[in-house]
Amino acid sequence: MTLPADHPPVAAPKIGVLLVNLGTPDAPDAPSVRRYLGEFLSDRRVVEIPPLLWQPILRGIILRTRPKKSAHAYQQVWREDGSPLAAITRAQARALQGAWGEQVLVDYAMRYGSPAIGGRIAALKAQGAERILLAPLYPQYCGATTATANDKAFEALAAMRWQPAIRTLPPYHDHPAYIAALKASVEASLAKLDFEPDAILASFHGMPARTLELGDPYHCHCQKTARLLSQALGRELVITFQSRFGRAKWLEPATDATLAALPGKGVKKVAIVAPGFSADCLETLEELAIRGRETFLGAGGTRFAYLPCLNDSEGGMAMLRTILSEELAGWSQPA
Ligand SMILES: C=CC1=C(C)c2cc3[nH]c(cc4nc(cc5[nH]c(cc1n2)c(C)c5CCC(=O)O)C(CCC(=O)O)=C4C)c(C)c3C=C
Ligand SMILES: [Fe+2]
Numbered sequence: 001m002t003l004p005a006d007h008p009p010v011a012a013p014k015i016g017v018l019l020v021n022l023g024t025p026d027a028p029d030a031p032s033v034r035r036y037l038g039e040f041l042s043d044r045r046v047v048e049i050p051p052l053l054w055q056p057i058l059r060g061i062i063l064r065t066r067p068k069k070s071a072h073a074y075q076q077v078w079r080e081d082g083s084p085l086a087a088i089t090r091a092q093a094r095a096l097q098g099a100w101g102e103q104v105l106v107d108y109a110m111r112y113g114s115p116a117i118g119g120r121i122a123a124l125k126a127q128g129a130e131r132i133l134l135a136p137l138y139p140q141y142c143g144a145t146t147a148t149a150n151d152k153a154f155e156a157l158a159a160m161r162w163q164p165a166i167r168t169l170p171p172y173h174d175h176p177a178y179i180a181a182l183k184a185s186v187e188a189s190l191a192k193l194d195f196e197p198d199a200i201l202a203s204f205h206g207m208p209a210r211t212l213e214l215g216d217p218y219h220c221h222c223q224k225t226a227r228l229l230s231q232a233l234g235r236e237l238v239i240t241f242q243s244r245f246g247r248a249k250w251l252e253p254a255t256d257a258t259l260a261a262l263p264g265k266g267v268k269k270v271a272i273v274a275p276g277f278s279a280d281c282l283e284t285l286e287e288l289a290i291r292g293r294e295t296f297l298g299a300g301g302t303r304f305a306y307l308p309c310l311n312d313s314e315g316g317m318a319m320l321r322t323i324l325s326e327e328l329a330g331w332s333q334p335a
């Protein structure tokens, strides 16, 4: 008898760890950005407007105007090895490979664009992974990020006769290892500055304010991360929300408006950190480090520093090993 095509190889069962991040265009040009935004902004977890109303706006206006502008922004942060988000996520997966021995395979995927989640789950399965830990790398849970990454994985599983067993990484916004890694990273970055900031901003990606009323825990998770980090650092943090999109009311205070207002209140030197991003990306490197700086200095600020994300730093990777190990411990290691 021959085995069906999707039958896993008959060998020692393995465990897969699949890191998942948002996704990014394949190239910093308008057609690539249009493809990426078309998929991203058609996700009903991201834009919660009925498709009959939203799709004509998306196709007729947004995808005709935004890609050119966004491509220009991507060009300013693009690296030799590609988009920062993709390059850093790849480096994180590489750094974790072998962390739990040969029986645990580590891979990465993107919710939008490539490498696609379904393809990487299939690849892990083909290598013998009978159990997969899905790890959306968002410390703060949000329907628009964590849930949609998990949805996409389950969509792929829905087409499989023989599914691997699945666990999903819970939000880690208040995990002691995450807070400790942020504290160490912020302190190390501050120590390199040649000025003492009057204020430190903790900027999180924004969301429509309505999602808070609808019960999304994202806002509360951001507040808790900021409170715990502030306590760990022993100094105040100004919490703000960035990257507003569209005309609806978003979570406030807005990062750009705050940066524009602070110099007028006597805050002339700032440092800004983005604890919700597990990897530096367009939203941190262009929106904060480039445009945020221009906004702040243009409003009369004198010194500005952007403090990098945890990325694939030693401390960031040690933190990921800790939180992922806790989930893997629920699965006894196969013999
Ligand atoms: C309705 C629109 C958007 C929602 C809701 C949203 C939520 C959200 N996004 C992130 C993380 C990232 N977003 C990134 C880029 C990005 N985000 C939006 C819109 C919404 N995000 C757009 C249109 C873009 C693309 C860039 C642009 O045209 O401005 C990125 C960076 C991707 C990269 O390639 O570097 C990240 C990361 C979170 C965490 C979140 C909700 C909590
Ligand atoms: Fe976003």
Ligand SMILES: [Fe+2]
Residues within 6 Å of the ligand: 243, 282, 283, 287
């Ligand atoms: Fe942005």
